[in-house]
Amino acid sequence: MKIIFAGTPVFAATALDALISIGHEIVLVLTQPDRPAGRGMKLVASPVKQLAAQHGLVLLQPQSLRSQTLHEQLQAFNADVMVVAAYGLILPDIVLKIPRYGCLNIHASLLPRWRGAAPIQRAILAGDQNTGITIMQMDAGLDTGAMLLSHEVDIEQNDTTQSLHDKLSILGAQSIIEALALLSQGEFDPVVQDEALACYASKIKKNEAQIDWQQTAKQINRAIRAFNPSPGAFTYFQGKMIKLWRAQLVEGEASQPGEIMGIDRDGITVSCGMGLLRLEIIQKAGGKKLNAENFLAGHVMQIGEYFEAVKYIGSEA
Secondary structure (H helix, E strand, C coil), X not given: CEEEEEECCHHHHHHHHHHHHHCCEXXXXXXXXXXXXXXXXXXXXXXXXXXHHHCCCCEECCCCCCCHHHHHHHHHCCCCEXXXXXXXXXXXXXXXXXXXXXXXEEECCCCCCCEECCHHHHHHHCCCCEEEEEEEECCCCCXXXXXXXXXXXXXXXXXXXXXXXXXXXXXXXXXXXXXXHHHHCCCCCCECXXXXXXXXXXXXXXXXXXXXXXXXXXXXXXXXXXXXXXXXXXXXXXXXXXXXXEEEEECCCCCCCCEEEEEECCEEEEECCECEEEEEEEEECCCCCEEHXXXXXXXXXXXXXXXXXXXXXXXXX
């Protein structure tokens, strides 16, 4: 099939690589403009742009998709379908209608659950037992289009956003290949989403990643996993920020929220609103991620001391 591909991060690049490998004709790639990144804040090409360059594909990086000139450019490619994966720009109705079969979106949840920007993080935070990939026929709404197929994966006890993202990236690539095969054979039977089951996965804000020790140990553990790798769950000890990257639930009776109940080479055991949590991978501001034993070698902590209560930092994204 003649495909216009629109995507930006690694999740999208995995799908694009699969489409190239299987022999589809990628007539155009759309990706976000280069963004500043790193300490030097130099402009960095998206993973999709880098992959497109490796394969010599035609590439456009528009600031938006509302230009009539761009619409004419897209029409000239005479594409069968546009595949969209974590692109980051809104597709106007006119663009949705340009390809012969419209636009298919690779979405990282089992729609209609977790429409929106952060479906992986929200699924972990909510304690969902499973998630998956949905291939959706895009319409003017936000992830509201008819579902063409979906595949499920379990959310394992120790899954982080990174590990779940990696699983879903592969599943998303496999799913779009399957969807395009069905599309070419005319075997699709789109299913309308049940609005009564819909929920929204809003964008993650930095203040959400601050640990509230009055929550249960299960809730805090989910937060640490959901905010790994970004923005990183954090707390304060003696006025200094500490990021938390891995923890485990442990048996025992809770005391006051945030109180250090135990310290050994395996971790720092902290009392939560309900239950205990052992912190295993920790990072001070500006430092490296360390296991508990190495962290404690350079940071004095004592049983009975406290991680500090929530200091809300506003609505910073």
